[in-house]
Amino acid sequence: MDIDLPSDNNRPENDSVFGGRIDLYEAYWLYVDGVRYVGPVLKQSEATKDDEDRSPLARHYNHFYEKKEEHKKKCRDLPKGLRKYKQHFEEPRGNVVKVPRDRLNDLGINWEEGDDPIWLPPEYELPAVWENGLENMGQSELRELVRKLRSENDELRDQRDELKEKLAEVRRSLSVYLDKEQRNEKEDAITDSVVTCEDCGATFENKAGLHGHKSHCDATESTVDAGDLEQLAEELPELSDHQSSEGHGNATPEEELENLNHLLKGSL
Incomplete structure (x- = not known):
């Protein structure tokens, strides 16, 4: 559960700010990040920090928190404070890794741009919330x-x-x-698909029907002069007695021609 701090093999010889790495700051740094990592996960779970007797997650949180507070007191007399120490060295000493942003999102840990990264040993794994699952609930x-x-x-x-x-x-x-x-x-x-005859206004479903109708339509529109009508009138038989009795016998020649014209147009 504890964080093993590696030996300082890369201590700078001429560090004008802190005079090199400081072990207390290094430990304090990692315990702070341990609390930042485990705390939100515990808060989202059904357990609390008071469930230490049956919650491994609560035990981890309490351990990191107690160690953080312990090193906070020890570092009070050190120069400049942990914030400036972190800004100066940018990352902790030794075999530690920055927790990926995707991992933080998966755990529901809020992390904004500009926040300090969370550094932990690569082998660290979050424990289960409860021991033996539901049996101890x-x-x-x-x-x-x-x-x-x-x-x-x-x-x-x-x-x-x-x-x-x-x-x-x-x-x-x-x-x-x-x-x-x-x-x-x-x-x-x-x-x-509907086509209309421009001459008589009749409609057809296709052009073939229109073409078949065209010759008939053109024939009906051929002109018949008065001489032709007079000749046809002379060749037609006289009106029957029945027709004469209906009042057609006294028609003038002009009326006869007009009637004949309508008759011919209707027959065509």
Whole structure:
């Protein structure tokens, strides 16, 4: 559990500020970082510093904290203080490593840019929160743990249901949009395929129908002069008695020609 301080093999001979490395400062530095590392993890756990009898994590924290306070008192008479010592040497002596930022994030340890790095021996590992897991937990602690787990489970279930509802809404909106697009495409296709005769206004589903109609339409629009109508009128048989009885027998020649013209256009 304790931090072994390596021997100072690289002590600078001409350090004008501190006269070289100071063992008390070196130990104080690492114990401070030990508290900075273990303390937030203990605070997030179910254990506290008072659970030392059954929590390895609490024992580690209390050990580092007591050592930190002990070396704080011992370093009071040293020059300049630990802050300036750390700024001067930048990192502790010996086989220590800076805890990576990703590791701090995983443990939920707040670390801002500009904060001092946390230095620890590379072999140091955080201990378990409890000894033998749940076996040493009391009934009240077990109930609290169950309550907490159920609460977290309910929260996750609510989040899942909310996500499902949002997904269903997106699916419905997408379906409505695609249906509308398909209808628009069909209407556009129908509109694009319909062709209209410019002469008579008749509509056809394709150009082939229009071409077949064109010759008939052109024939109906051929002009018939008055002479042709008079000749045709002379060749037609006289009106039947039934037609004459309906009032057509007294029609003038001009009216006869007009009626004949309408008759011919209707037959064509």
